[in-house]
Amino acid sequence: MAEESRPLALTMGDPAGIGPEITAGAWRSLHESSLRFAVLGDAALIARSGVPVREIDTIGQTADVFAHAVPVLPIPLAAPAIAGEPDSRNAGAITTSIARAVELARNGQAGAVVTNPISKIVLKKAGFAYPGHTEYLAALCNVPGREVMMLACPELRVVPITIHVGLRRALDELTTEGIMTATRTTHAALIRDFGIAAPRIAMAGLNPHAGEDGSMGTEEQTIIIPAMKTLRAEGMDITGPWPPDTMFTPPARARYDVAMCMYHDQALIPLKTIDMANGVNTTLGLPIIRTSPDHGTAFDIAGRGVADPASLVAALDMARQMAQHRNQT
Ligand SMILES: NC(=O)c1ccc[n+]([C@@H]2O[C@H](COP(=O)([O-])OP(=O)(O)OC[C@H]3O[C@@H](n4cnc5c(N)ncnc54)[C@H](O)[C@@H]3O)[C@@H](O)[C@H]2O)c1
Numbered sequence: 001m002a003e004e005s006r007p008l009a010l011t012m013g014d015p016a017g018i019g020p021e022i023t024a025g026a027w028r029s030l031h032e033s034s035l036r037f038a039v040l041g042d043a044a045l046i047a048r049s050g051v052p053v054r055e056i057d058t059i060g061q062t063a064d065v066f067a068h069a070v071p072v073l074p075i076p077l078a079a080p081a082i083a084g085e086p087d088s089r090n091a092g093a094i095t096t097s098i099a100r101a102v103e104l105a106r107n108g109q110a111g112a113v114v115t116n117p118i119s120k121i122v123l124k125k126a127g128f129a130y131p132g133h134t135e136y137l138a139a140l141c142n143v144p145g146r147e148v149m150m151l152a153c154p155e156l157r158v159v160p161i162t163i164h165v166g167l168r169r170a171l172d173e174l175t176t177e178g179i180m181t182a183t184r185t186t187h188a189a190l191i192r193d194f195g196i197a198a199p200r201i202a203m204a205g206l207n208p209h210a211g212e213d214g215s216m217g218t219e220e221q222t223i224i225i226p227a228m229k230t231l232r233a234e235g236m237d238i239t240g241p242w243p244p245d246t247m248f249t250p251p252a253r254a255r256y257d258v259a260m261c262m263y264h265d266q267a268l269i270p271l272k273t274i275d276m277a278n279g280v281n282t283t284l285g286l287p288i289i290r291t292s293p294d295h296g297t298a299f300d301i302a303g304r305g306v307a308d309p310a311s312l313v314a315a316l317d318m319a320r321q322m323a324q325h326r327n328q329t
């Protein structure tokens, strides 16, 4: 079966967050469309949002069920899920859901993995060894260190070259080699999974005014520009390093397909400010396709029925589009 017509495997996320209700909302939006997903999680929890739910034995049953009910491959919780009150006893169910979804995508039964939000600190307290999905997925796919995080909305794509590390450590971890590796992975994925024949890449500077010729920091000259020279020699269309404060204005954004950023918030602040509702997080560099909403568990509003499912719908839609592009190449 072609990748794009296989059902998507949707993980449960933290059961005390907004995952269950946005899953129900996404099903309401999509159940009459041709996109189909199965949830790896707790059926009763999703049913609390007033949608019909049916447990299935194999993901292959998704197509028969999806128009009438949310198909669920059951994963039992260890503790009752109370909205807004995360419980580390459920960490095993949360990570099992992710691992099984990856297995389904790797063995070709699912077209892609779409993840509901997890709380990093809840999992860490239970001994989980990874800072987030991104790093865990790379480990599950046996490509640790090759993962690249990209967030996208209709107006912008951004890649943070250093990911889930504190700012001081991010500066220490920023290397010419790291910039080149992340940019090569991004370039290849934009061609293969997004259908952009010749990606235009904008490289952010690190310092104010992109260092202004070394007067406000020298990392542009010592780390970033050497990477750009090598990547240009490989044939990539790369501009920069751009002053980070002006490279996200509308006219600047029109000149590139992706902004390579030096640290997490340099990338994610503009993306989430411009369009948090429709932003999607995707992991590049994996053998499988993975997307996610751009927001987190939102424990502050969980269970109130006010969570917007738009970002999850966008993530499901992007996963399917990526599968379509991948199938054509
Ligand atoms: N993909 C992921 O798994 C992912 C992504 C980001 C954050 N997180 C985790 O989520 C937890 C909470 O993080 P945070 O508070 O920084 O960010 P958050 O995105 O959960 O919440 C930020 C604000 O946005 C609101 N919000 C988020 N999603 C919403 C939605 N769909 N509809 C309406 N309002 C929404 C929240 O109520 C909150 O006020 C953290 O533990 C973090 O690790 C996970």
Ligand SMILES: N[C@H](C(=O)O)[C@H](O)COP(=O)(O)O
Pocket (backbone or CB within 6 Å): 131, 132, 133, 134, 135, 268, 281, 292, 294, 295
């Ligand atoms: N860094 C992401 C964000 O702030 O939106 C988020 O934590 C998701 O990371 P994972 O997909 O690796 O869990």
